[in-house]
Amino acid sequence: MEETESARSVPSGAGMPPRRRARSARNKTIDLSIEDGQQYLARCLTLSGSAALPDVIDRTISGDCLEVMPLLPRGSVDLLICDPPYNQSRSFAGKRFSSKSHSGYAEYTEKWLCAALPLLKRTGSVYVCCDWKSGIDIVPVLERHLTIRNRITWQREKGRGAMRNWKSGMEDIWFATLSDSYTFNVDAVKVRRRVLAPYRENGQPKDWEETEEGRFRNTFPSNFWSDISVPYWSMPENTAHPTQKPEKLLAKLILASSNPGDLVLDPFLGSGSTSVTAKKLGRHFIGIEESAQYCVWAEKRLEMAESDRSIQGYRDGVFWDRNTSHEQLTAGKNAGSGEPPEA
Numbered sequence: 001m002e003e004t005e006s007a008r009s010v011p012s013g014a015g016m017p018p019r020r021r022a023r024s025a026r027n028k029t030i031d032l033s034i035e036d037g038q039q040y041l042a043r044c045l046t047l048s049g050s051a052a053l054p055d056v057i058d059r060t061i062s063g064d065c066l067e068v069m070p071l072l073p074r075g076s077v078d079l080l081i082c083d084p085p086y087n088q089s090r091s092f093a094g095k096r097f098s099s100k101s102h103s104g105y106a107e108y109t110e111k112w113l114c115a116a117l118p119l120l121k122r123t124g125s126v127y128v129c130c131d132w133k134s135g136i137d138i139v140p141v142l143e144r145h146l147t148i149r150n151r152i153t154w155q156r157e158k159g160r161g162a163m164r165n166w167k168s169g170m171e172d173i174w175f176a177t178l179s180d181s182y183t184f185n186v187d188a189v190k191v192r193r194r195v196l197a198p199y200r201e202n203g204q205p206k207d208w209e210e211t212e213e214g215r216f217r218n219t220f221p222s223n224f225w226s227d228i229s230v231p232y233w234s235m236p237e238n239t240a241h242p243t244q245k246p247e248k249l250l251a252k253l254i255l256a257s258s259n260p261g262d263l264v265l266d267p268f269l270g271s272g273s274t275s276v277t278a279k280k281l282g283r284h285f286i287g288i289e290e291s292a293q294y295c296v297w298a299e300k301r302l303e304m305a306e307s308d309r310s311i312q313g314y315r316d317g318v319f320w321d322r323n324t325s326h327e328q329l330t331a332g333k334n335a336g337s338g339e340p341p342e343a
């Protein structure tokens with residue numbers, strides 16, 4: 001893309017000092033410093049005025065989403081995926097988000113949602129990630145502007161133990177739409193499960209298949225997701241971002257609620273998970289992130305996605321349970337690569 005008045009590459013500049021620590025050769029965590037990642041930062045845009053779609057499509061925009069979203073073309077987005085800071089005090093690359101009162105967090109949610117919704121097509125869908133506490137304030141805001149369709153609960157396993165409370169081992173992802181006319185590709189998000197009680201009719205498997213690895217059925221996806229791990233150090237998608245979402249989780253949202261060639265927007269891009277997964281699945285994307293450090297990691301991952309479009313846990317058009325890499329590989333050999341389509 002040629003640079004326009006309002007859309008410019010991020011200038012190289014101040015950064016955090018490079019990290020130097022010994023680590024295992026199998027540790028794939030992306031933690032490139034801003035200093036070492038100047039070429040990635042240079043691929044990001046900053047906006048100073050209204051931008052046309054060709055200027056911003058398939059790009060990472062460095063900046064505050066509250067300032068950037070009013071500059072983006074209205075009615076152009078098919079799917080909005082939002083993973084805002086939860087209502088807890090936390091630092092993102094040195095910038096602190098302070099926990100707020102219920103009314104304060106509701107006000108914050110109203111602000112970014114009202115900046116995002118004009119960008120959505122009438123047929124668009126919205127997913128908002130949150131923990132139980134943030135959800136208390138997010139849901140009434142969603143209800144005012146959208147039709148809420150479901151609450152997905154992701155059992156993420158990892159979580160900090162507590163002496164005087166239950167460990168938080170789950171998160172919610174609220175699914176909402178602007179109208180009754182929306183995309184939902186249920187066949188694209190089936191879950192492959194081992195059949196425990198194989199039923200036969202006339203001697204033939206009923207709704208399941210017999211493979212060398214065992215008996216499997218592709219089941220309808222429910223709103224309880226127990227098959228997705230938090231990214232960890234030996235996974236190529238892992239970065240040093242403190243709250244990175246797994247590509248497998250984003251793949252479910254993107255495959256269900258968009259079609260190839262559609263546009264996915266993430267205003268709180270973090271380490272780039274939404275844009276990277278959208279790219280791997282043949283969708284267009286726009287990501288906004290205020291931390292230059294995370295923009296570097298997002299762009300590094302977007303580059304990696306050019307040569308590796310695999311998504312851990314998604315193969316041959318189905319989602320697999322945790323710890324089934326052996327079965328996935330065998331099925332892959334028998335059924336072809338199962339790679340997602342080109343953009």
Ligand SMILES: C[S@@+](CC[C@H](N)C(=O)[O-])C[C@H]1O[C@@H](n2cnc3c(N)ncnc32)[C@H](O)[C@@H]1O
Binds near residue numbers: 241245273294
């Ligand atoms: C919960 S994290 C998102 C993580 C992301 N889903 C991923 O997989 O890496 C929220 C992100 O929003 C960014 N952020 C917070 N406020 C922002 C704002 N006003 N504009 C743009 N980005 C913001 C933070 O820097 C942080 O990276």
